[in-house]
Amino acid sequence: MRQLNDKKINEEQQSQEPNLKGTLISVVLLGLFIIIAWGSIFYIFMDR
Amino acid sequence: MHLHKYEKIWLIFGIGSLALFLVVLGFGAFWKGTHPQSHGATIDPENIEAHDAFQSENLGLTKVDEDKYIVNIAASAFNYDMGVDEDGNPVKKITIPKGSTVLFQITTKDVVHGFNVSGTNVNMMVEPGYISRMETVMKKPGEYTVVCNEYCGVGHHLMYATVEVTE
Numbered sequence: 070m071r072q073l074n075d076k077k078i079n080e081e082q083q084s085q086e087p088n089l090k091g092t093l094i095s096v097v098l099l100g101l102f103i104i105i106a107w108g109s110i111f112y113i114f115m116d117r
Numbered sequence: 118m119h120l121h122k123y124e125k126i127w128l129i130f131g132i133g134s135l136a137l138f139l140v141v142l143g144f145g146a147f148w149k150g151t152h153p154q155s156h157g158a159t160i161d162p163e164n165i166e167a168h169d170a171f172q173s174e175n176l177g178l179t180k181v182d183e184d185k186y187i188v189n190i191a192a193s194a195f196n197y198d199m200g201v202d203e204d205g206n207p208v209k210k211i212t213i214p215k216g217s218t219v220l221f222q223i224t225t226k227d228v229v230h231g232f233n234v235s236g237t238n239v240n241m242m243v244e245p246g247y248i249s250r251m252e253t254v255m256k257k258p259g260e261y262t263v264v265c266n267e268y269c270g271v272g273h274h275l276m277y278a279t280v281e282v283t284e
Contacts, residue, residue, distance in 0.1 A: 086121060087121065089121055089123045089124070090123075092123065093123040093126065093127070096127045097127075100127075100130060100134075114238060117236065117237055117238060117256070117257065
């Protein structure tokens with residue numbers, strides 16, 4: 070019985086959307102880092 | 118296929134940046150004519166004097182027009198040959214007025230050398246059998262050291278020159 074309940078809970082969890090807020094924030098931070106790094110190097114290239 | 122809302126955001130962003138960078142690359146290559154510095158111009162490394170630009174009297178700085186200069190250099194281990202001055206001493210420093218357009222033309226008689234006017238975008242590999250060319254505008258006054266940045270042998274660190282950009 071207990072095993073059956075556990076299974077039900079598992080299925081319920083899987084059907085829900087996973088919470089990806091932290092992932093989104095990390096991806097945005099990484100994206101910003103790449104853009105800022107690229108932009109500053111491009112600025113040096115154009116400036117000199 | 119089900120995608121999470123956030124996944125859509127970063128996929129669109131990632132693919133968008135890839136497309137943008139390809140456009141930037143294509144713009145540089147096909148519109149602005151950016152290409153490798155040794156752009157298929159060949160020369161016999163055993164006999165570089167056969168090429169007009171590398172005859173000993175044409176080495177070094179030549180003024181071709183108002184604000185337009187050509188610098189011809191024959192690199193070899195461990196020296197940049199930029200011709201001789203009036204007294205017959207080898208030229209180690211060239212002086213260019215600010216804002217002028219300079220075409221650097223370099224080749225090597227022996228091994229691979231580098232040519233980097235440090236602090237500027239002039240940075241080339243000099244390979245035997247090829248002529249490396251790069252045109253640039255010297256915008257900022259100052260004294261720039263030219264260094265060989267491809268290891269060329271025991272005297273590699275002794276291989277340098279100076280470019281001075283005056284007001």
